[in-house]
Amino acid sequence: MAVVSKANAPVIFDLKSAALTLVALVLKTTDGVALDRELEERFGNVPDFFDHDPVVLDLSQVREAATDFAALIAVLRKHKMVPIAAKGGSAHQMEAALAAGLIEAPDTAGPNAPPRAPAVPEVVLTEVIREVPVTAPATLVVDKPLRSGQQVYARGGDLVVLAVVSFGAEVIADGNIHVYAPLRGRAIAGAKGNADARIFTTCMEPQLVSIAGVYRTTETELPADVLGKPAQVRLDGERLVVEALKL
Numbered sequence: 670m671a672v673v674s675k676a677n678a679p680v681i682f683d684l685k686s687a688a689l690t691l692v693a694l695v696l697k698t699t700d701g702v703a704l705d706r707e708l709e710e711r712f713g714n715v716p717d718f719f720d721h722d723p724v725v726l727d728l729s730q731v732r733e734a735a736t737d738f739a740a741l742i743a744v745l746r747k748h749k750m751v752p753i754a755a756k757g758g759s760a761h762q763m764e765a766a767l768a769a770g771l772i773e774a775p776d777t778a779g780p781n782a783p784p785r786a787p788a789v790p791e792v793v794l795t796e797v798i799r800e801v802p803v804t805a806p807a808t809l810v811v812d813k814p815l816r817s818g819q820q821v822y823a824r825g826g827d828l829v830v831l832a833v834v835s836f837g838a839e840v841i842a843d844g845n846i847h848v849y850a851p852l853r854g855r856a857i858a859g860a861k862g863n864a865d866a867r868i869f870t871t872c873m874e875p876q877l878v879s880i881a882g883v884y885r886t887t888e889t890e891l892p893a894d895v896l897g898k899p900a901q902v903r904l905d906g907e908r909l910v911v912e913a914l915k916l
Contacts (some may be wrong), residue, residue: 692719694750695727701740708748719749720824725774726766729757736762738769815840815854822860836876845869855879856902864904873900873911880904885911 698704724745728736742752754774755766763773809823811830817837821828828842831849838854840846844866846858851872859866859881866880873895877886883904890896891911899914 692722692750693725693727693756694745694752695729696731696741699731699734699736699741701737701744704741705744705747708744721749721751723753724750726752726755726771727757728755728759728762728766732757732759732762736765738766738771742769742771809842814850817854842866858902859904866904868902869900869914871899871916872897878902878909878911880909883907883909885909 726741736758745752752771754772755763756774758766767773807826809821809826809828811821811828812832814832815821815830815834815838817835820839821841823842823844825843827844827847828840829847829849830840833850834840834848834852834854834856836853839857840848840854841857841860843859843861843863846856846868848856848870851874852870853874853876855877856868856875857879858868862881864881868878868880873891874897877884880902881904894913895911899916900911901914902909902911904910
């Protein structure tokens with residue numbers, strides 16, 4: 670009988686840490702029927718908006734509510750989301766979430782915490798204008814102003830906006846975002862983790878800018894040489910850089 674030494678046995682897998690870009694669904698109700706209805710109203714006309722995306726349930730706004738995680742998970746899976754974790758809930762909610770097969774997503778990382786995903790964008794159930802079909806990378810062009818509460822997502826490609834992105838509006842792209850007008854809402858480029866994506870605008874006044882999960886909000890004031898002026902946002906390591914464009 671041939672004996673294979675463990676020392677000479679081939680290695681068939683490796684373990685590596687990974688940073689993943691996730692979506693956080695901020696629940697304002699635990700009523701599965703109401704959630705199903707609103708998801709259908711908001712995203713029913715774009716059936717591939719959630720393309721089996723992994724989702725973290727943010728329970729911070731429903732900590733006192735009774736929560737049927739089995740029902741919530743079923744609703745989210747119906748709308749092509751894959752719930753994998755929960756955070757921000759009460760002790761009872763988190764215990765129930767773990768029993769339902771979810772893991773706990775830490776809100777903060779201590780010095781001995783394992784590597785974790787970057788900050789994740791919150792899903793706000795807003796009006797979806799249009800998105801690029803998932804079949805192939807493309808560029809989506811929007812030539813109308815985006816008002817508060819409207820959202821545009823260019824899945825798999827770049828987004829070009831030829832009118833103002835108002836305060837409260839949101840533009841998202843897996844690639845770059847170009848806004849040839851004032852950018853006053855939220856802009857999320859590299860939504861699926863593309864660290865080379867950039868955000869360009871002729872008037873930089875955003876509520877929030879993000880590239881590959883790294884964020885900057887209006888809490889950090891923009892320098893005078895870029896505020897209200899042509900500028901770009903790019904990622905330098907783990908730091909967002911906002912710099913003037915010379916047009």
